[in-house]
Amino acid sequence: MGLKAINISKEFNDIKVIKDFDFAIEAGEIVTLIGKSGTGKTTFMRLLNQLEKADNGTIFIEDDYLCRETANGKAEYVSKKERLAYSNQIGMVFQDYQLFPNLTILENCIEAPTAQKLMSKEQAVKKAELLLGQMDILGKKDEFPGTLSGGQQQRVAIARAMMLNPQILCFDEPTSALDRDTANGVGKMIQDIAADGTGILIVTHDIEFAEQYGTRSVSSDSFI
Amino acid sequence: MDLIAEITPSLLDGLQTTLLLFFIIVIVTIPLGFLIACVRVYAPKWISWIIQVYIYVMRGTPLLLQLMVVFFGLPFAGITFERFPAAVFTFVINYAAYYAEIFRGGILSVPNGQFEAIKVLGIGRIRGFRKIIIPQVMRVVLPSVGNEVISLVKDTSLIYILGLGELLRAGQIAANSYASLIPYVAVGAIYLLVTGIITLLLNVVEKKTDY
Ligand SMILES: Nc1ncnc2c1ncn2[C@@H]1O[C@H](COP(=O)(O)OP(=O)(O)O)[C@@H](O)[C@H]1O
Numbered sequence: 001m002g003l004k005a006i007n008i009s010k011e012f013n014d015i016k017v018i019k020d021f022d023f024a025i026e027a028g029e030i031v032t033l034i035g036k037s038g039t040g041k042t043t044f045m046r047l048l049n050q051l052e053k054a055d056n057g058t059i060f061i062e063d064d065y066l067c068r069e070t071a072n073g074k075a076e077y078v079s080k081k082e083r084l085a086y087s088n089q090i091g092m093v094f095q096d097y098q099l100f101p102n103l104t105i106l107e108n109c110i111e112a113p114t115a116q117k118l119m120s121k122e123q124a125v126k127k128a129e130l131l132l133g134q135m136d137i138l139g140k141k142d143e144f145p146g147t148l149s150g151g152q153q154q155r156v157a158i159a160r161a162m163m164l165n166p167q168i169l170c171f172d173e174p175t176s177a178l179d180r181d182t183a184n185g186v187g188k189m190i191q192d193i194a195a196d197g198t199g200i201l202i203v204t205h206d207i208e209f210a211e212q213y214g215t216r217s218v219s220s221d222s223f224i
Numbered sequence: 225m226d227l228i229a230e231i232t233p234s235l236l237d238g239l240q241t242t243l244l245l246f247f248i249i250v251i252v253t254i255p256l257g258f259l260i261a262c263v264r265v266y267a268p269k270w271i272s273w274i275i276q277v278y279i280y281v282m283r284g285t286p287l288l289l290q291l292m293v294v295f296f297g298l299p300f301a302g303i304t305f306e307r308f309p310a311a312v313f314t315f316v317i318n319y320a321a322y323y324a325e326i327f328r329g330g331i332l333s334v335p336n337g338q339f340e341a342i343k344v345l346g347i348g349r350i351r352g353f354r355k356i357i358i359p360q361v362m363r364v365v366l367p368s369v370g371n372e373v374i375s376l377v378k379d380t381s382l383i384y385i386l387g388l389g390e391l392l393r394a395g396q397i398a399a400n401s402y403a404s405l406i407p408y409v410a411v412g413a414i415y416l417l418v419t420g421i422i423t424l425l426l427n428v429v430e431k432k433t434d435y
């Protein structure tokens with residue numbers, strides 16, 4: 001179970017951001033990735049979510065590989081179909097949530113599973129309503145994202161990511177735009193999600209939040 | 225009042241040509257402009273550069289000059305157009321350039337994170353573009369598109385240079401033959417009526433694309 005990233009390297013314009021880095025998340029863990037701004041935390045999370053390509057290394061979740069290190073050490077990415085299988089095992093909540101502004105809250109949630117034909121629309125709606133209920137935001141399901149507060153949008157973004165049943169869920173700076181109370185609320189929700197067996201990765205420079213809700217902490221100092 | 229009754233048929237005749245050109249151009253150039261914008265944003269650099277030059281020329285020279293070049297100039301190069309097709313062709317390449325610029329701005333206004341969310345969620349590029357990106361682009365560009373549509377109504381009068389009997393020309397002929405101001409006033413009123421109706425339609429579309 002869980003995600004493994006082995007021997008990962010990534011550079012931008014000849015500047016190494018991550019070098020020979022090993023990392024793993026087990027089911028139910030809440031791993032916090034902490035460190036100074038500009039040290040590559042977001043980059044690492046983006047690598048796991050296919051928004052950047054690793055130069056070297058191997059990344060996989062159970063049997064689903066994203067890339068494998070070849071004999072010459074380069075990361076070789078798997079086929080598009082295999083990448084989709086991998087990508088459904090991992091979800092991401094963006095720092096600025098990136099809800100789709102032209103879709104309602106409910107439509108935001110059901111779009112991915114219906115687009116991928118993973119479930120019927122009725123099934124998707126049912127599941128979305130369940131998740132939105134757990135996130136305590138079901139009452140807003142027919143509203144558009146623009147009418148929601150930041151904290152509410154974040155909960156929708158979590159529900160949207162959970163629609164695909166990911167084994168791993170990533171958060172980029174989840175508390176950066178929240179007051180302490182709201183941050184504690186989302187911390188508890190993250191704990192609930194982890195308790196159901198999802199592995200959590202949280203990129204943050206909020207040490208207090210990391211100490212309170214993380215089960216394990218990794219410093220971005222180990223990137224280089 | 226007699227005068228109005230007398231000039232009405234010829235003005236309506238002119239209006240018909242004006243509206244025909246207007247509808248053809250609107251229907252062809254808005255999708256075409258969107259297509260050109262997509263190519264400009266997503267195609268390789270050298271194609272994007274060619275499109276940039278084309279847009280620069282279309283926007284940087286008078287539409288009247290472009291009409292003259294197409295109808296009076298191209299025959300010297302062995303390419304001849306009938307009057308109305310010459311007008312259609314020129315308006316298409318001119319207005320498509322304006323719309324391409326507007327749509328390009330609209331596409332670039334959508335945050336990169338939206339494309340990333342589409343990717344991370346495995347929604348698929350084409351479906352994501354259709355269901356999520358395009359509606360956001362439409363909302364951004366609609367006011368500018370509306371302005372161009374209104375401009376087009378008035379720009380159609382330029383085809384008088386090709387000897388086509390559109391509304392303004394019909395009014396001018398009537399004004400000359402009756403030595404009267406009234407045909408001009410009538411022409412102005414008709415333009416106002418047409419742009420007024422279009423403005424109302426645009427407001428409806430704007431409400432529909434809102435979210
Ligand atoms: N797409 C990119 N192109 C070039 N440099 C980048 C890119 N993305 C990130 N970087 C650089 O990589 C470094 C790490 O950035 P980031 O991962 O955002 O750090 P953090 O999240 O720890 O603040 C920074 O110096 C940043 O400028």
Ligand SMILES: [Mg+2]
Nearest residue numbers: 038041042043
């Ligand atoms: Mg960051």
